[in-house]
Amino acid sequence: MTSQNIEIEAKFPLYLEEISVILDKLTNFGFKLVSTLYEKDTYYIHTVKPKVNPLGKTYLRVRTKNGVSSTAMHYQIQGQEDYEWVELETKVEDGDKLRTIYNNLFNIDNEVSKAPREVYTSNEYPNYEIVLDNIENLGWFIEIEAPSLNQLWDLASKLGLNKELADSIKGKAYPDLLKEKLAG
Numbered sequence: 001m002t003s004q005n006i007e008i009e010a011k012f013p014l015y016l017e018e019i020s021v022i023l024d025k026l027t028n029f030g031f032k033l034v035s036t037l038y039e040k041d042t043y044y045i046h047t048v049k050p051k052v053n054p055l056g057k058t059y060l061r062v063r064t065k066n067g068v069s070s071t072a073m074h075y076q077i078q079g080q081e082d083y084e085w086v087e088l089e090t091k092v093e094d095g096d097k098l099r100t101i102y103n104n105l106f107n108i109d110n111e112v113s114k115a116p117r118e119v120y121t122s123n124e125y126p127n128y129e130i131v132l133d134n135i136e137n138l139g140w141f142i143e144i145e146a147p148s149l150n151q152l153w154d155l156a157s158k159l160g161l162n163k164e165l166a167d168s169i170k171g172k173a174y175p176d177l178l179k180e181k182l183a184g
Helices: 016-028 095-105 149-158 163-167 174-183
Strands: 002-014 032-045 058-065 068-075 084-092 107-122 125-135 139-145
Touching (some): 002 149, 002 163, 016 125, 016 139, 032 095, 107 174, 125 174, 139 149, 149 163
Antiparallel strands (some): 002 084, 002 139, 032 058, 032 107, 058 068, 068 084, 125 139
């Protein structure tokens, strides 16, 4: 199955001591844990045609999530909001074989392990998804995906998260943040 989504999302770095406070607030807003995932993402360095993404970043990824694999391309289109990404994703039968194919075509840019990745949803906030990530060698993050930027910032504010915190890592995916940490 292939899907193409426009995602409006922001991520916020968290300190360990902030997590329980945010989880309490999520519970108060009707959010419930719907899944706990263990993901391994392999990102590849590749060449992108300028027509696809002349100004922004493009990520090519193979993901294995609880034993199920998919491949995806994430990119921004010129003129889109800073927190808006296009995601084109499809399931693959064998993620290890696809990684072998990609490894022979491209260099690995980075590998990101999320253990765990907790997904929260709420009937009171339809079309929202909150994800709490523990990124190996990087730390804790919360991602808010919402129907619009205004709705995203409104919920973030209610959770005690400010836009400046998200802006500090705006446009950076987890592989970018890992590379910065390793280089720093």
